[in-house]
Structure formats: C-alpha cells, structure tokens
Amino acid sequence: MNETTALDVRSVSKTYWERGKPGVRAVDDVSFSVAPNEVVGLLGPNGAGKTTIIKCILGIMRPDSGEISVFGQDVQAHYPRVLEKMSAVLEGSRNLYWRLTVWENILFFSGLNGISPRENREYFEYLIQLFSLQDKRDVQVRKLSQGMKQKTSVICALARRTPLIFLDEPTLGLDVETSLELRHVLRQLAQEENRTIVVSSHDMDVIQDICQRVVILSSGRVIVNDQVNHLMQLFGTRAYRIVLDAPLPPGLEEALTPHFTGVVITPHDTDVELKVDLAERDDIYLLMDILRNTGAIINEISHEEVDLERVFLEIVRRERNGYVSGYSL
Ligand SMILES: Nc1ncnc2c1ncn2[C@@H]1O[C@H](COP(=O)(O)OP(=O)(O)O)[C@@H](O)[C@H]1O
Ligand SMILES: [Mg+2]
Numbered sequence: 001m002n003e004t005t006a007l008d009v010r011s012v013s014k015t016y017w018e019r020g021k022p023g024v025r026a027v028d029d030v031s032f033s034v035a036p037n038e039v040v041g042l043l044g045p046n047g048a049g050k051t052t053i054i055k056c057i058l059g060i061m062r063p064d065s066g067e068i069s070v071f072g073q074d075v076q077a078h079y080p081r082v083l084e085k086m087s088a089v090l091e092g093s094r095n096l097y098w099r100l101t102v103w104e105n106i107l108f109f110s111g112l113n114g115i116s117p118r119e120n121r122e123y124f125e126y127l128i129q130l131f132s133l134q135d136k137r138d139v140q141v142r143k144l145s146q147g148m149k150q151k152t153s154v155i156c157a158l159a160r161r162t163p164l165i166f167l168d169e170p171t172l173g174l175d176v177e178t179s180l181e182l183r184h185v186l187r188q189l190a191q192e193e194n195r196t197i198v199v200s201s202h203d204m205d206v207i208q209d210i211c212q213r214v215v216i217l218s219s220g221r222v223i224v225n226d227q228v229n230h231l232m233q234l235f236g237t238r239a240y241r242i243v244l245d246a247p248l249p250p251g252l253e254e255a256l257t258p259h260f261t262g263v264v265i266t267p268h269d270t271d272v273e274l275k276v277d278l279a280e281r282d283d284i285y286l287l288m289d290i291l292r293n294t295g296a297i298i299n300e301i302s303h304e305e306v307d308l309e310r311v312f313l314e315i316v317r318r319e320r321n322g323y324v325s326g327y328s329l
Pocket of ligand 1: 024
C-alpha cells in the first residue's frame with residue numbers, strides 16, 4: 001500500500017448469509033492492485049464476485065475481512081471523504097434521476113464532487129458529443145433508450161472528474177451496435193484521459209477492447225492477473241499448425257513425442273499435418289531441429305489465432321486440473 005497505487009485490494013473476503021441457507025462465499029481472499037492511469041478489467045462469469053468486490057471498494061458493503069485502500073487511504077477509515085476520489089456506474093441500479101434531463105443529470109452528479117459547471121461546460125459538451133447524445137441533451141432520461149441511459153450514466157461518472165472510475169458491466173443489455181460504440185468511446189477516453197478505470201464484464205471482447213490488464217475471477221477467487229497482450233502472446237505463440245510433404249518422415253513421431261506431449265500427427269494423401277502446443281516459446285527451435293534432422297520438408301507453418309475467450313477457457317480448464325501455477329501466468 002502506498003500513495004502511488006490508485007487501488008489496493010488486500011485479502012478481501014465476503015460471504016452472504018441468508019436465513020436458512022448455507023452462506024455464499026462471493027469473494028474469497030481476493031488481492032490485486034491498480035496503478036494510476038491503468039485500465040484494468042475484472043473478468044469472470046456471472047456470479048464470480050465482480051459486483052461484490054466493486055461494492056466493497058465503494059464502501060457500499062463491508063467486507064468480512066481484508067483491506068482496501070484508494071490512493072493510499074483506507075476506505076473504511078476515510079469514509080465518506082474517500083468517495084471524492086471515485087465514481088461508479090453500477091450494474092442494474094439506477095445511476096440517474098429519470099425525471100431530470102441528460103444535461104441536468106450531468107450538472108447534478110458533477111456538482112456532488114464540487115465540479116464547477118462554468119469551468120467544465122466545454123468538457124461536458126465534449127462528452128455528450130463523444131457519446132452521440134447531442135439531440136438528447138435536454139430530454140428527460142426516462143424517455144431514453146436503454147443504451148442512451150447507459151451512456152448518460154457513464155458520462156455522469158466521467159463528469160465527476162474523479163481520478164478512479166468503476167464501470168460495472170457497462171455493455172450489459174445493450175444491442176451489439178451500441179455495445180461496440182460504447183467500447184470504442186471508452187477505449188478512446190482511456191487513451192486520452194489520465195484516469196484509472198476498472199471495468200467489470202463477463203464478456204471477454206469488452207475487456208480485450210478496453211483494458212490493458214485483466215484480473216480473471218472464478219468463484220470469488222483471482223485465478224489470473226496479467227497484461228492482456230501478454231496473455232494473448234503466451235497462448236498465441238504456443239499453438240502451431242505445420243504442414244509437411246507426404247509421406248511421414250520415418251522416426252519423426254518417435255523424435256517428437258518425448259518433447260511435445262499432445263502433438264497430433266495426421267498423415268493425408270499428399271501431405272502430413274502436425275498440430276503442436278509449445279510449452280515455451282523457445283521450443284519452436286527444438287521443433288525445427290527435429291523436423292530438419294528427420295528430413296521433413298515444411299510446406300506451411302501457421303499459428304492458430306487466439307482470443308481472450310480461448311485464453312479464459314483454457315485457464316479455467318487448467319485451474320480445474322490444478323496446474324495453472326505451472327505456467328508463468
Ligand atoms: N445480496 C446478495 N445476497 C445473497 N447472495 C448474493 C447477493 N449478491 C450476490 N450474491 C451471490 O454472490 C455471488 C457473487 O455475486 P456477484 O458479486 O453479483 O457476481 P458477479 O458480479 O461477478 O456476477 C453469486 O453467487 C451471487 O448469487
Ligand atoms: Mg455483477
């Protein structure tokens with residue numbers, strides 16, 4: 001915990017108790033931190049504990065154990081003043097006053113943080129234009145579509161000019177087009193503004209589009225905390241498909257299997273297809289040596305495209321099998 005950390009979550013746990021039912025351990029010993037200006041995703045399936053963690057950080061809910069600090073200030077000890085440092089769009093809750101117009105909502109929510117409407121008028125107008133809500137500026141929020149309401153909620157959170165912003169499932173319930181537009185704008189804002197943003201989503205595409213780093217949660221626990229690029233590289237450079245001239249070179253299979261467990265060799269009439277998952281990037285050299293030594297003629301090398309979804313499924317699978325720590329994740 002220090003002043004240069006925007007958010008520090010240490011060993012936070014939270015169990016929900018309902019009368020007559022066993023407790024639900026929604027958040028289980030979760031730790032992660034976020035540096036200033038970082039855009040971090042909380043990714044996990046429904047029920048993974050994303051919203052609960054965000055509520056604990058915002059002080060809406062008290063964790064059973066653990067510590068949370070925002071820019072070096074303990075949230076519970078500095079409550080409610082610490083709220084000046086963060087704003088949020090929470091999933092499924094009303095983040096707006098429905099009888100106020102878009103513009104009035106912006107003035108109201110920014111006013112909570114003492115943001116002067118006079119000095120920030122241009123910025124507010126800029127946000128409205130960025131989210132294509134110019135026509136709706138003076139329309140009551142209750143008359144807007146779901147997507148427009150969501151965009152207005154995001155604008156109101158941004159208008160408070162807090163250094164830290166939480167967006168909980170920002171694209172949930174939006175049609176594909178609006179979701180893509182919102183993601184595009186969020187990515188642009190994340191690049192333009194010096195702000196720290198935490199985005200939660202069950203949708204890998206949303207995280208892949210907006211975030212630099214991802215914290216993957218499963219059943220209330222952190223299973224991966226890594227740069228999105230690194231995860232893609234790590235998995236992307238591993239899966240190779242190689243096509244050789246037929247026939248299958250003698251001794252190739254015997255030479256490969258001790259080094260590359262899980263290699264799949266499929267001989268066809270005119271060629272031989274190899275599918276291999278490398279454990280380490282440098283294993284490509286070993287693979288090439290073996291192919292050369294057995295006289296194989298390479299026709300084609302490609303590596304399979306991966307997206308965050310495949311990475312996510314693969315990580316969850318490995319974690320279930322108990323060997324995720326074997327990888328440098
Ligand atoms: N108010 C509540 N009372 C009881 N259980 C809850 C409550 N809120 C959430 N849960 C349970 O806690 C777990 C985590 O929920 P949540 O934090 O909403 O996950 P996520 O946001 O990742 O979908 C789920 O099993 C959910 O059913
Ligand atoms: Mg949620």
